[in-house]
Amino acid sequence: MTSTTTTTAPLSPVAPPAGARRPLGQDEVRITGGFWGARQDVNARATLAHIRSRLESEGWLGNFDLAVAGRLPAGRRGREFSDSEVYKYLEAVAWEIGRRGDAELDRLFADTVRRVAAAQEPDGYLNTQFGRPGQAARWSDLEWGHELYCLGHLFQAAVARGRTRPGADDGLLDVAVRAADLICEVFGPGGRSAVCGHPEVEVGLAELGRLTGDARYTAQARLFVERRGHGTLADIEWGRSYFQDDQPVRDTSSLHGHAVRANYLAAGAVDVAVDTDDRGLLDALRQQWTRTVARRTYITGGQGSHHQDEAFGEDWELPPDRAYSETCAGIGSIMFSWRLLLADGDAAYADLIERTLYNVLATSPDPRGTSFYYANTLHQRVPGIPADPSTTSPRASSSLRAPWFDVSCCPPNVARTLASLDAYLATVDSAGVQLHQYAPAEIRTTLPDGRAVGFDVETDYPRTGLIRLRIVGDSEAEWTLTLRVPAWAEGATVTVKDAGAASTHDVPTGPVELRRAFLDGDIVELLLPMAPRFTYADTRIDAVRGCVAVERGPEVLALESVDLPGGLVDVDDVRIDTSAGLRERDGRVWARVQQLRDEDGSWPYSPEPTDGRDTADVTGEVPLVRYHDWALRGPSTMRVWVPTA
């Protein structure tokens, strides 16, 4: 929390007043295509309209109209937190408008805000589920009511709008400010010493405080973080750890309990630590991140091992078949990691963000952008049943993507993340620019000393490992361009080409700093080794002992039944022959496998350390699928971790 202090906040979801790095906002980074550009296009073209259509047809937007018409609670539809999906949709639309402008979207945005704003009560309270005759009283069910949670999402939407269209007359920021004022009044010093069962208001208040400069919001976020862990919430079947009310944030050694709640809380706590220069709290959060990544995170970056309580398991409890790995937990992990990256500058945070982006965020939506994974299993034992597109899916554990869920937090969460993704690519500090994620992009910014610097990124990463940066504009003095060599990328090289010559160097993993007075047209090429590789798990992860995974670049691969050639029947009957290595052909990675006979058997426990089966004489080469592309060809079975032969 030393080097930079910003004057104008970046057009970015997170804009801390201090920290090792300042994020570059939408006005400084523009993704121009590639893997993520294509997904942003689908998000803009299809997902936003899909979400709006469901918010209308499910009545979740209509709940606000009913509130205005005085027709609640009778006609209310959706779960107690359905308001939040409207707010996440608003946030997504705000970032999309910020990204490329769109008059029609702007009209829809204003229209939606009008309906929401009309439902706000005179004192600032806003929720369609509580407080009216026939409804439970305001703040009467903090464990499950999600009132503060919903408002946290409202604040994030208002911040998105406030940053991307400052001075817009839609009124969302006013709505947010009035709600935030009420929160400070009710839950502030001297008020109710309570917290919400689902953290989220903390990040919302912190960012609203940064946007408005109102220190009360920052202080209120801090109060909520500090209150947590003192058992103000009731005990429940899964214990208070479910909502992180079992131990104070600064005394916690690892993320635990409900995985989305845990990450949202941690993200808010980083905001609080940075805004109040609380190094002890930041240290605790860093340590939690490290231990969680070391012991409670799937190879995909996914988090959450329990279906029952959507929660982290104990250390090393990472079953692939019962992986919950909720899409929203992945997004929460990105939120937490990004805030630590801004505070510390450490490349390890960007490594996890990249892994989670490619293997959780990109896995959730289908290529049309209209159906989604809520949970992201790493092992599908039986082919799933396609969701009925005309209805909502009751099953978070659906093994095929579904258009909408009774609890539909994930689709709008994916949408807001994709719409704001440009703002997660790069940062600056006093020395120069740091590029964290690789996508075709135009980057133009100003260093703290006032110098304009810029470059374009050309790449089809992760299809290939070549990332070419073309400097735009001459620089009179030296500045440092920092590139991230991912931890998996042993053997990377950097080539710098200027008018004079080209020189190539091997570079280790981690940050690579290139300091020079770059001139317009200079080329920097980072070449990451993209050969597919076998990956083994720490043997303390019991559930995948004796197995291997295959990765290529930042992408996790999987064995999917629809790719099995004749004679091979089921992914669970296959053993991978690692001695045969991996081969790339026709744009796919191929592995050599043996098939075991699937015998009926009787009692499956025996005195012999064999599997009680013969290896069938069927062996063959099978292509692997990118994990984010699995289950796109109909019902199938799938394994990320495959037993070795």
Place this chain on the structure above:
Amino acid sequence: MTSTTTTTAPLSPVAPPAGARRPLGQDEVRITGGFWGARQDVNARATLAHIRSRLESEGWLGNFDLAVAGRLPAGRRGREFSDSEVYKYLEAVAWEIGRRGDAELDRLFADTVRRVAAAQEPDGYLNTQFGRPGQAARWSDLEWGHELYCLGHLFQAAVARGRTRPGADDGLLDVAVRAADLICEVFGPGGRSAVCGHPEVEVGLAELGRLTGDARYTAQARLFVERRGHGTLADIEWGRSYFQDDQPVRDTSSLHGHAVRANYLAAGAVDVAVDTDDRGLLDALRQQWTRTVARRTYITGGQGSHHQDEAFGEDWELPPDRAYSETCAGIGSIMFSWRLLLADGDAAYADLIERTLYNVLATSPDPRGTSFYYANTLHQRVPGIPADPSTTSPRASSSLRAPWFDVSCCPPNVARTLASLDAYLATVDSAGVQLHQYAPAEIRTTLPDGRAVGFDVETDYPRTGLIRLRIVGDSEAEWTLTLRVPAWAEGATVTVKDAGAASTHDVPTGPVELRRAFLDGDIVELLLPMAPRFTYADTRIDAVRGCVAVERGPEVLALESVDLPGGLVDVDDVRIDTSAGLRERDGRVWARVQQLRDEDGSWPYSPEPTDGRDTADVTGEVPLVRYHDWALRGPSTMRVWVPTA
């Protein structure tokens, strides 16, 4: 369904009119001590009183009084199925009275029946949760209401009483008959074509039909079995498979869905198949049993792999750390297996029953008989938190035994099973007597041809493997004594000693038949090899790949942290050295282990197939604990499956 047809029903929970074997009832078998005798004593001395005390203090018995006083629903306490716990308690007490008589218990029994009977409505309806003003209508929530489920338990209690005290004037049988008549009226042919969300009424009706000779009850049980699987219950989050309403029983290949529901239904379906001589249905159930045992059963005999829906997982989905293995599912499995044994006579059913008795049923209650496991994990990663004895435990997944649960199905289920356990030891057919389970016992019965035969069993099995049978009474003609050599007991011998001489023979696993004209005082000794042994799992069980378990006789052993000597820290850091074998010393089994260093680490996935850790130089011998005795010495961690070195 051929050989025997009984005239007088045995004093046994299950008394089929046909089948390969007739069970010997409480009047023919008496357990006189040993492992199970001690547990029956604790059950009689402590558990029954504990249950009654909780039924009173929790108000579940009081609900019946409130019904009589017209004070429902306001004062009702407990879950919607709490009536059933009262009925299971009544069943347990009835068997206990049958086992050894007890005037005080008899008084308590009559008193309880009086309170229950008073709440029955004029048309026979009996339930404290439904049907009154202010309550939901009768049969209006078949998915979750449990009305028929509760009555099924009532019928089993009435059958227990009717068999052990025929003609008793307490009136329970009348109550049951009136309720059964109402069920036949409401749900019979031409009535509502519906089933209960929780199977149980099927076994209850079938046995009540056997006791009373009323064929309508048998026919109604059959109707319920045949209706199931046609989607008359609503779809729910986990699908209709949760309550086995996704496919007809006779088209099902494996038990699936909620594990207690699945076993209760299967048990009732065997009853129906036997009573109606439906060989197709019986074949289907046999096949389901075989496949479930081969692919969906824990080494303990426990069943159910999911916490979320208390359900079976897919084939091979048997995680030890998230094993649910509900005590009641184990009891349901014994119910299902025992009925198939009576129908078929196959020793494999008794093998599974023995395994489940020692490793599920015996694990649930503590030695005092006043706290219980609901779920039975096979791997405890962090020490559990002791339950508050003054309250009910909200957590089925509690890692320490608890006195009572919000859903407290397990304690009375354990109690009724222990009280009737004598009736699960032996059977007869036209050839002779089959002894299935080994405990000190007196066995006196009559063969179908009218000859009296008898023998005493002397053994301290499973402490040692010697089971000595002493024939009581001379026999003029030959009869066959059949002993079960468990599948694990390779190398067993049988010695027959009569006045003349002694001869010893090696016997294979499975049934061993000794046919002769036994004389009073003849001795038959079965010697089972009790050396501890390593057991490996079929490698298709992903979750325990690379691990080994240790068993001794019918008992599964476990590594528990409280047994680790200095220098060894956590069961998860230990690897077992199978090359060093196992040793017995001081009545315990010892294994040689190595300890790995528990390093902090970072990202736990790497290109090298190592565990990223050095093996510490700490090696040592550790004693294993009988699984049913774990967690009796305070909070601890535990593994049944230990990785091999």
